[in-house]
Amino acid sequence: MAKPTTNFVDEVIKRRRTEKVLAIGNSPPQLKEAEIKQFDELVFQAVDVAGWAPFHYDRKKDGLAEPWRFTIFKAHRCREIAKHFFDWFTDIKPNNKLPKMLNACGALVLITWLPETEIDNPKIGQVNEEHLAAAAAATQNLLLALESRELGTYWSSGGQLGSPEFFQRFDMNPAGRLIAAIFVRYPGLLDHNDINVISGKNREKRSQWQNWTQVID
């Protein structure tokens, strides 16, 4: 566990880095079942924290103000999805990484946002942009809340996990648009030889803040 510094938030933001965890071979690596409950509890805590993101407009949908929706798939459910992936989605390449990640993760969190649909509303474009922005803020909150609990993450666009067929299969709101598929690393895999961990693209391309910031004095 990293030592808390005087500015723990800065430290967690900079420490977070993408960890794409892929299962090697066909049988998923074993998790320590006794610890999975504790792991799930950490994920629930992090989702609770993520919901403290700012949002501008009351979405007024299903009695909820928030424009985002989270769907948590526990580890055993991810394994089930991995098992059926190539049956459910037949037009995908055999080297698609999603089943490998579903076979290795501790949990998958899908984050969607709910667009406004009244096209006669002149502000609809701006409102939807801000709904999406709020959902992105909640997503980054989740990454940081998980990182602060020593749980690695990967933000993927989600591919087939964002398809209408997938939403229907898991009773997700068909009006939702997927903004993030967050794979949460399970830290206690029994045999680490069963997994491959890959860093994120673009990681090393970051520049100094002065390069993308204009200061108006």
Ligand SMILES: Cc1cc2nc3c(=O)[nH]c(=O)nc-3n(C[C@H](O)[C@H](O)[C@H](O)COP(=O)(O)O)c2cc1C
């Ligand atoms: C909205 C969004 C969608 C992304 N989707 C993907 C994706 O589908 N595949 C991928 O390899 N990286 C994707 N990324 C990028 C990685 O999540 C990661 O942030 C990036 O590779 C930089 O690595 P870092 O997080 O270690 O800095 C996405 C990032 C964002 C913000």
